[in-house]
Amino acid sequence: MTRFLLLPLFLSVLQKLSALESAVDDVAATYKIEGQVIFPESFTAENGKLSPSRVLVNHDFKHVAFVRKDGSFVVSGIPPGSYIIEISNIDYAFEPVRVDITSKGKIRARRLNLLQPSLVSSLPYPLRLNAVHQINYFRPREEWHLADILTNPMVLMMVVPLVLLVILPKLVNANDPEIKKEMTKTMPQMDVPDVSEMLASWFGGNPKKTKRTTTGNKKRQ
Incomplete structure (x- = not known):
């Protein structure tokens, strides 16, 4: 009689242990993406400080990181997969890159090529993202010629x-x-x-x- 009473208790304990193990595995399977944002020297010399910048993953706000004063950033809690990393800045435009994270934690970076995805152009990791050009919000007035x-x-x-x-x-x-x-x-x-x-x-x-x-x-x- 006691065996039949202990069996459900034993099964419930096993379920809790398996759920706990899966949760531990999920937490352990997340990684972080590190990099450095490089601004032009003329920009930093004129302004004296960096403009606020954010690091976006896959164009959403689920995984967001802020760029530090020295230009470095770390995005934590990233599970294995392929991601598009882009820098959001009000003064300069940056080229987005693709980062692939394997199930073993190996991270590879390459240029984002939407026209030819099979063409692989590897980039060094940790990332070093240079500003492409300055963003102009005003159109210059046309002169008379x-x-x-x-x-x-x-x-x-x-x-x-x-x-x-x-x-x-x-x-x-x-x-x-x-x-x-x-x-x-x-x-x-x-x-x-x-x-x-x-x-x-x-x-x-x-x-x-x-x-x-x-x-x-x-x-x-």
Whole structure:
């Protein structure tokens, strides 16, 4: 009878022990990610102090760490897996990196390449994250330039014909006799009727047509 009473008690103790062991294993299976944030020397010299920075894991606030004054940081309580580490700073932008933690606690870091995930570019660990560029929140005002006006299509449509009208007559000297001879040879001679003769033929009578003399030079016999 006592055996049947002790059996449930023994089973409950075993369940509690197994749950305690699993909890201990879960706590022991977490690791930490360490690194250093490096700001430009000009930035630290001008401001005299570092701007507040946070370390985010996988773009959320579940695992967050703050950067110390010397630029170092430690993110604790990280289970095995792959994570994206990025620095949140108001003055400078940092390149995110990928950190892989194995079940045995081995940590490897590499560059984050979303276009070619198979391309592995290893990084040293602990991490050393350099600032990529400074963040500009204001857009500089555009300045006035003469080239902007000259390249305007409306201005080109107005200026180009005017330039052609002014420059082309100067390039072509119409008073040159040689040019006149070439123009008379190249241009065909058309027999254009006189306006007065056309009006006279319309309103009455057939006037005698006068013979037109050609502009060409006649040979002397």
